[in-house]
Amino acid sequence: MEDNNLKNDVTEKGNGAKVRNQEEKKPAQEQQPNQKQRRFYRPGGQQRRHFHSQPGKNPQKDKFNFAGKSVSVVIPLFNEEESLVELSVSLKKILDGMRSTWEVIFVDDGSTDRSYQKIQEIHRVNSRFKCIKFKRNYGKSAALQEGFKIATGDYVITMDADLQDDPDEIPNLITKLNEGYDLVSGWKKVRKDPFIKKHTSKLFNLVTSMMVGLRLHDYNCGLKAYVKDVVKNIKVYGEMHRYIPALAHLAGYKVTEIPVTHHERKYGKTKYGVSRFINGIFDLITVKFTSQYMKRPLHLFGFLGLLSFFAGFGILLYLTINKFVENIPISGRPLFFVGILFAIVGVQFFSIGLIGEMITKSSADLDIVIIDKTLG
16 A cells, blocks of 8 residues: 555656646746646746755755755665655655755665665656666665766765665755865764664774774765765765765875764565674774775785784894793793794795786776866
8 A cells, every 4th residue: 555655756746747848838827837746846847946045045944055066976775665756755855955956866786675676766757866777786885886877966865775875965065075174973872773773873983083094983874975076086885885084094095974864664674684794893904905005015915924024033132032031941932833824924925926026017997096286
């Protein structure tokens, strides 16, 4: 029954869209939209909705005027058919109210339910709702990367499709971008998630902040805003989507966060599992290594090698001094084998670093350099 109501809602909007297209061909004074049309559309582009106000009358609302700018909303999804119509209605209301050109790009990551059929219905009503559909489930990172490729907006918003992220936060995120930031991440200050997910996320965010050098409370919030330059230069693969702020920070972009509203999941069930936390740790190591040591592996392995070698050398030197000063035999002592182990491991680490340097130099491509500004 609920699914039928959602279909009726989409159909109702479809009828309104057809009427609006006919009325836009008439002079503005002849347009008299009915109540259903007023609910979803602005006939002739004159009716103000949501954030609109008379210029100068309400400065708090006027700050959400992004006229002349374009916004792309990228939404990866997997089996979220129940939430899509409700989400699209909310997005249209907010994005129309910002007085900017906009598009919404759904990325169906191999859903096995009727998610794609729902998006088709939404697209028939409003062609600004677009979709990429994968043949199978490739993961959120792949979905975001493909969405970023076709996004055309000056601002790019990412959010989840489960209705836990609030579309009302989009203007606030873009306003923060306009203060000079390149990426603004949402912070679910009051989370509506299960107990385990809340506390593992806290640990994950703390470890990530320490390793990356960027203090954020919520790296994994799906609600983020980017300037176009960021999404066109940052490459997301594997499960790196949770580290996009870290990748941007390490690339030299200016990153911050703001608190956002978080809702309880209304439909379906969470895709979160303990394995995602473990995989996240491995991905963090990958981010750290590839961003700082990809072109200079000896700086990492050489440091570890020297550290291990000198630890082993120190142990062996201590045992040697004891042998000659106190006549304590070296052979047979466990500490002797530990010293030898540290020394050998140190040499191996150093050798790995040298081999890595040779591979890097023999197949080196030019570094990816992001140019901020040019003059002349």
